[in-house]
Amino acid sequence: MIRIKARAPTGREAVLPTVWGAVAVGYKFGCPLAQQNGLGARIVTSAVFFAVGTGLIFHVRRTLLRELRLARRAARAAQNVVLRPPPPRLDGLNVAAAQLSADRGASVGGDLYEVIATEYGVRVVMGDVRGHGLAALGTVAALLGSFREAAHDEPELGRVLRRLDRTLGRHLRERARSEHPAHGAPDPENPVAEEFVTVLLLEIDRDGRLRALNCGHPWPYVLRGSRVDPLSRADPLPPLGPFPLPAELEALPCRPLLAGESVVLFTDGAEEARDARGRFFSLPEALREVARHHPVSPQTVLRMVFAALRHHAPGPPTDDIAVLVLRNDRGGACRTSPAARDGEAGGSAARPCQAPTRPQPSTRR
Incomplete structure (x- = not known):
C-alpha cells in the first residue's frame, strides 16, 4: 500500500x-x-x-x-513511477496516452494502462479500478507490476490475465489484513467484497494481427480512415475480483490493425461524462470528428478528444478518465481485400485475420 x-x-x-x-x-x-x-x-x-x-x-x-x-x-511522483508515460514509438506503433483524475487538484486516479513490446508482440493493458485517488493507486501499482512481468514471461494472453487475477486477489487479502489487524485471521473471507477491476488486454503482432481479452471493460474503437468502428461486439467476461475466471481462456481474434489505422482504448469515465442537461458524452461522435481530419497522429486524437470532453462537461470530472491511442505506422501490416477492410455498414464484429498461423515464439529471453 x-x-x-x-x-x-x-x-x-x-x-x-x-x-x-x-x-x-x-x-x-x-x-x-x-x-x-x-x-x-x-x-x-x-x-x-x-x-x-x-x-x-x-x-x-x-x-x-x-x-x-x-x-x-x-x-505526482508516485504516479509517474507507477503509471509511467508510454514511449511515443514502440515497435512500429505510434503511442500516446493521457489521464485525468476525478480528485480535485490531484493527478492520481484508479485508471491504469501500459504498453510493452515483447517477443510475442506489443501487449497492452487498460484497466479501471473501482474508486479513485490514492486509495486506488495501490491496486494500480500491484496490477501494473504484475502485467510488466507477465507480459514478457507468458506466451499466451490468457495466462497473463490469470496472473493479474491472482495478483489482485493477493493484494486485496493483504490490504484487508492491514486494515483490520484485529481479526487475526491468516486469510480473511471476502476481504474487499465490493472491490473489482475492469481489464482489457490486447496483443498486436508484427503483421498487425490483433487479439483481445476483455473483463468488463468498454471495447476500444478503431479509426479506419474516416470510419470509427468498435473493435468487437462480443460480450466481455466479468470484471476481475468478484467472480473467478473461466477454466478456458482463449484470446479473441479481431480484425487486423492495418498500416495507418488507430485503436483507441479508454475507461468508462470518458463515455459517462455528462453536460449540464445530463446528456452523456458521445466518444464515437468525437472520434468521427477527429477522423475527418485524417491522417492524424495519436497525440492529435488525444488533444481533440479531451477538448471535446471539456466542451461537453466543463466542470471537474466525476470519474477518472484515461485514453490510450495506438496507430500502426508499420509498412508491412497484414493486408486484406478492400471489401474486408471496409466491411459492411455497421459490420464491426470481430473477425480473425486471414493470414498464416502465428509463428511459435522463440525460447530465447
Missing part, C-alpha cells in the same frame, strides 16, 4: 508560533495596560490578541499550503 508520510514541523517552523505566544503572554502578565479595565485598555488588549491570532492563522495557513504542495508533488 502506498502511503505519503506527513513531515514533522522543523524547529525553524516552530519559532514564529512560539514568538507570537510569548508576545501574548508577556503582554497579558507584564504590561500594566493589560491589567486595567478601562475602555481604552480593553481596546488595546483586544487589538494585541487579534494581531497575535491573525498571525498564527496566517502561519498555519502557509504551513498547510506548503504541506499540500509537497503532498501533491509526492503523489
Whole structure:
C-alpha cells in the first residue's frame, strides 16, 4: 500500500508560533495596560490578541499550503513511477496516452494502462479500478507490476490475465489484513467484497494481427480512415475480483490493425461524462470528428478528444478518465481485400485475420 508520510514541523517552523505566544503572554502578565479595565485598555488588549491570532492563522495557513504542495508533488511522483508515460514509438506503433483524475487538484486516479513490446508482440493493458485517488493507486501499482512481468514471461494472453487475477486477489487479502489487524485471521473471507477491476488486454503482432481479452471493460474503437468502428461486439467476461475466471481462456481474434489505422482504448469515465442537461458524452461522435481530419497522429486524437470532453462537461470530472491511442505506422501490416477492410455498414464484429498461423515464439529471453 502506498502511503505519503506527513513531515514533522522543523524547529525553524516552530519559532514564529512560539514568538507570537510569548508576545501574548508577556503582554497579558507584564504590561500594566493589560491589567486595567478601562475602555481604552480593553481596546488595546483586544487589538494585541487579534494581531497575535491573525498571525498564527496566517502561519498555519502557509504551513498547510506548503504541506499540500509537497503532498501533491509526492503523489505526482508516485504516479509517474507507477503509471509511467508510454514511449511515443514502440515497435512500429505510434503511442500516446493521457489521464485525468476525478480528485480535485490531484493527478492520481484508479485508471491504469501500459504498453510493452515483447517477443510475442506489443501487449497492452487498460484497466479501471473501482474508486479513485490514492486509495486506488495501490491496486494500480500491484496490477501494473504484475502485467510488466507477465507480459514478457507468458506466451499466451490468457495466462497473463490469470496472473493479474491472482495478483489482485493477493493484494486485496493483504490490504484487508492491514486494515483490520484485529481479526487475526491468516486469510480473511471476502476481504474487499465490493472491490473489482475492469481489464482489457490486447496483443498486436508484427503483421498487425490483433487479439483481445476483455473483463468488463468498454471495447476500444478503431479509426479506419474516416470510419470509427468498435473493435468487437462480443460480450466481455466479468470484471476481475468478484467472480473467478473461466477454466478456458482463449484470446479473441479481431480484425487486423492495418498500416495507418488507430485503436483507441479508454475507461468508462470518458463515455459517462455528462453536460449540464445530463446528456452523456458521445466518444464515437468525437472520434468521427477527429477522423475527418485524417491522417492524424495519436497525440492529435488525444488533444481533440479531451477538448471535446471539456466542451461537453466543463466542470471537474466525476470519474477518472484515461485514453490510450495506438496507430500502426508499420509498412508491412497484414493486408486484406478492400471489401474486408471496409466491411459492411455497421459490420464491426470481430473477425480473425486471414493470414498464416502465428509463428511459435522463440525460447530465447
